[in-house]
Amino acid sequence: MKNLEGKTAVVTGGNSxxxxAAAKELKEQGASVIITGRRKDALELAAAELGVTGIVADQGQVSAIGELANAAADQFGKVDILFINAGVLGMGSVENATEEVFDNVIDINFKGAYFxxxxxxxxxxxxxxxxxxxxxxxxxxxxxxxxxSSGKAALNSVMRIAAVELAPRKIRVNAVSPGPTETAIMGKAGFEGDQLDAIKSWVIDRVPLKKMGDAGDVAKMVAYLSGDGAKFITGSEFVMDGGMSL
Structure with missing residues (x-):
């Protein structure tokens, strides 16, 4: 169904x-889609596969974010759908935390998303x-x-405040909170082979539905929140984790 016909969508971190998955779903529902990413080769490949526009942009750099917004507006005019997705993992105890890991995670996941x-x-x-x-x-x-976790909690707070601030323009702001989802992000964090299998097994054991999430399901939720069916939903967080947080 072409529920998003005539709309322009921007998906940050849309090359994987x-x-x-969200860029694919939004395009299938009729939207004109722009995806972003830091790696030019990966972005160009994904854009070609999806049949969408790719713009190289690093969400960890505020100046690059400003250039992205201007470029998207120059090419497509107004933006109807903004999916702020780009992010990285960063694990470790409070005791052993490093400033380098802290700055990288917060700069991309919170500061970058905020700006x-x-x-x-x-x-x-x-x-x-x-x-x-x-x-x-x-x-x-x-x-x-x-x-x-603290970066994502802060993001949820911004989401709710932005929903209040942008309500006069009928702009809706929501968040989707997946649990463990089958993507390449664990591999990018350095986990592979038996170690990755062990982590997946440990996680699945803690999910009542006994499975990992699917990126396509998250994409469908993003598309739903972007359409008219969700026109009275704002300031809400949608947890999609198979019951893991219960």
């Missing part, structure tokens, strides 16, 4: 994982939809996750 919304606000159309990719860990207290 949940971002790629992506900030810089795009002037170019959002009346009644636009903004969706943050958060995480079920924002409301959980797992060891070794203090930096990542």
């Amino acid at each position: 994982g949940i971002g790629y 992506t919304l900030s810089k795009f606000i002037p170019f959002l159309s009346e009644g636009a939809s903004v969706v943050f990719l958060s995480s079920n860990t924002a409301s959980m207290n797992g060891a070794e996750s203090s930096i990542y």
Whole structure:
């Protein structure tokens, strides 16, 4: 169904994982889609596969975010859908935390996401939809996750405040919080082989539905929140974790 016909969507971090799946779903529902990524080769490949526009942009650099917003507006005019998805993992105990890991995770996952919304606000159309990719860990207290989880919790707070601030323009702001999802992000974090299998097994054992999440399911939620069926939903977080946080 072409529920998003005539709309323009921007998906940050759209060259892989949940971002790629969301870009595919939004395009299939009729939207014109722009994806972003830091790696030029990977971005160009994904854009070609999806049949969408790719713009190289690093969400960890505020100046690059501003350039992205201007470029998207120059090419497509107003933006109707903004999916702020780009992010990285960063694990470790509070005691052994390093400033390097802290700055990298917070600069991309929180500061970068915050300023992506900030810089795009002037170019959002009346009644636009903004969706943050958060995480079920924002409301959980797992060891070794203090930096990542606190960044996502802060993002949820920004989401709710932005929903209030942008309501006069009928712009809706929501968050989707997946649990463990089958993407390449664990591999990018350095986990592979038996170690990766062991982590997946440990996680699945803690999910009541006994499975990993699917990026396509998250993509469908993003598309739903971007359409008219969700026109009375704002300031809400949608947890998609198979019951893990119960």
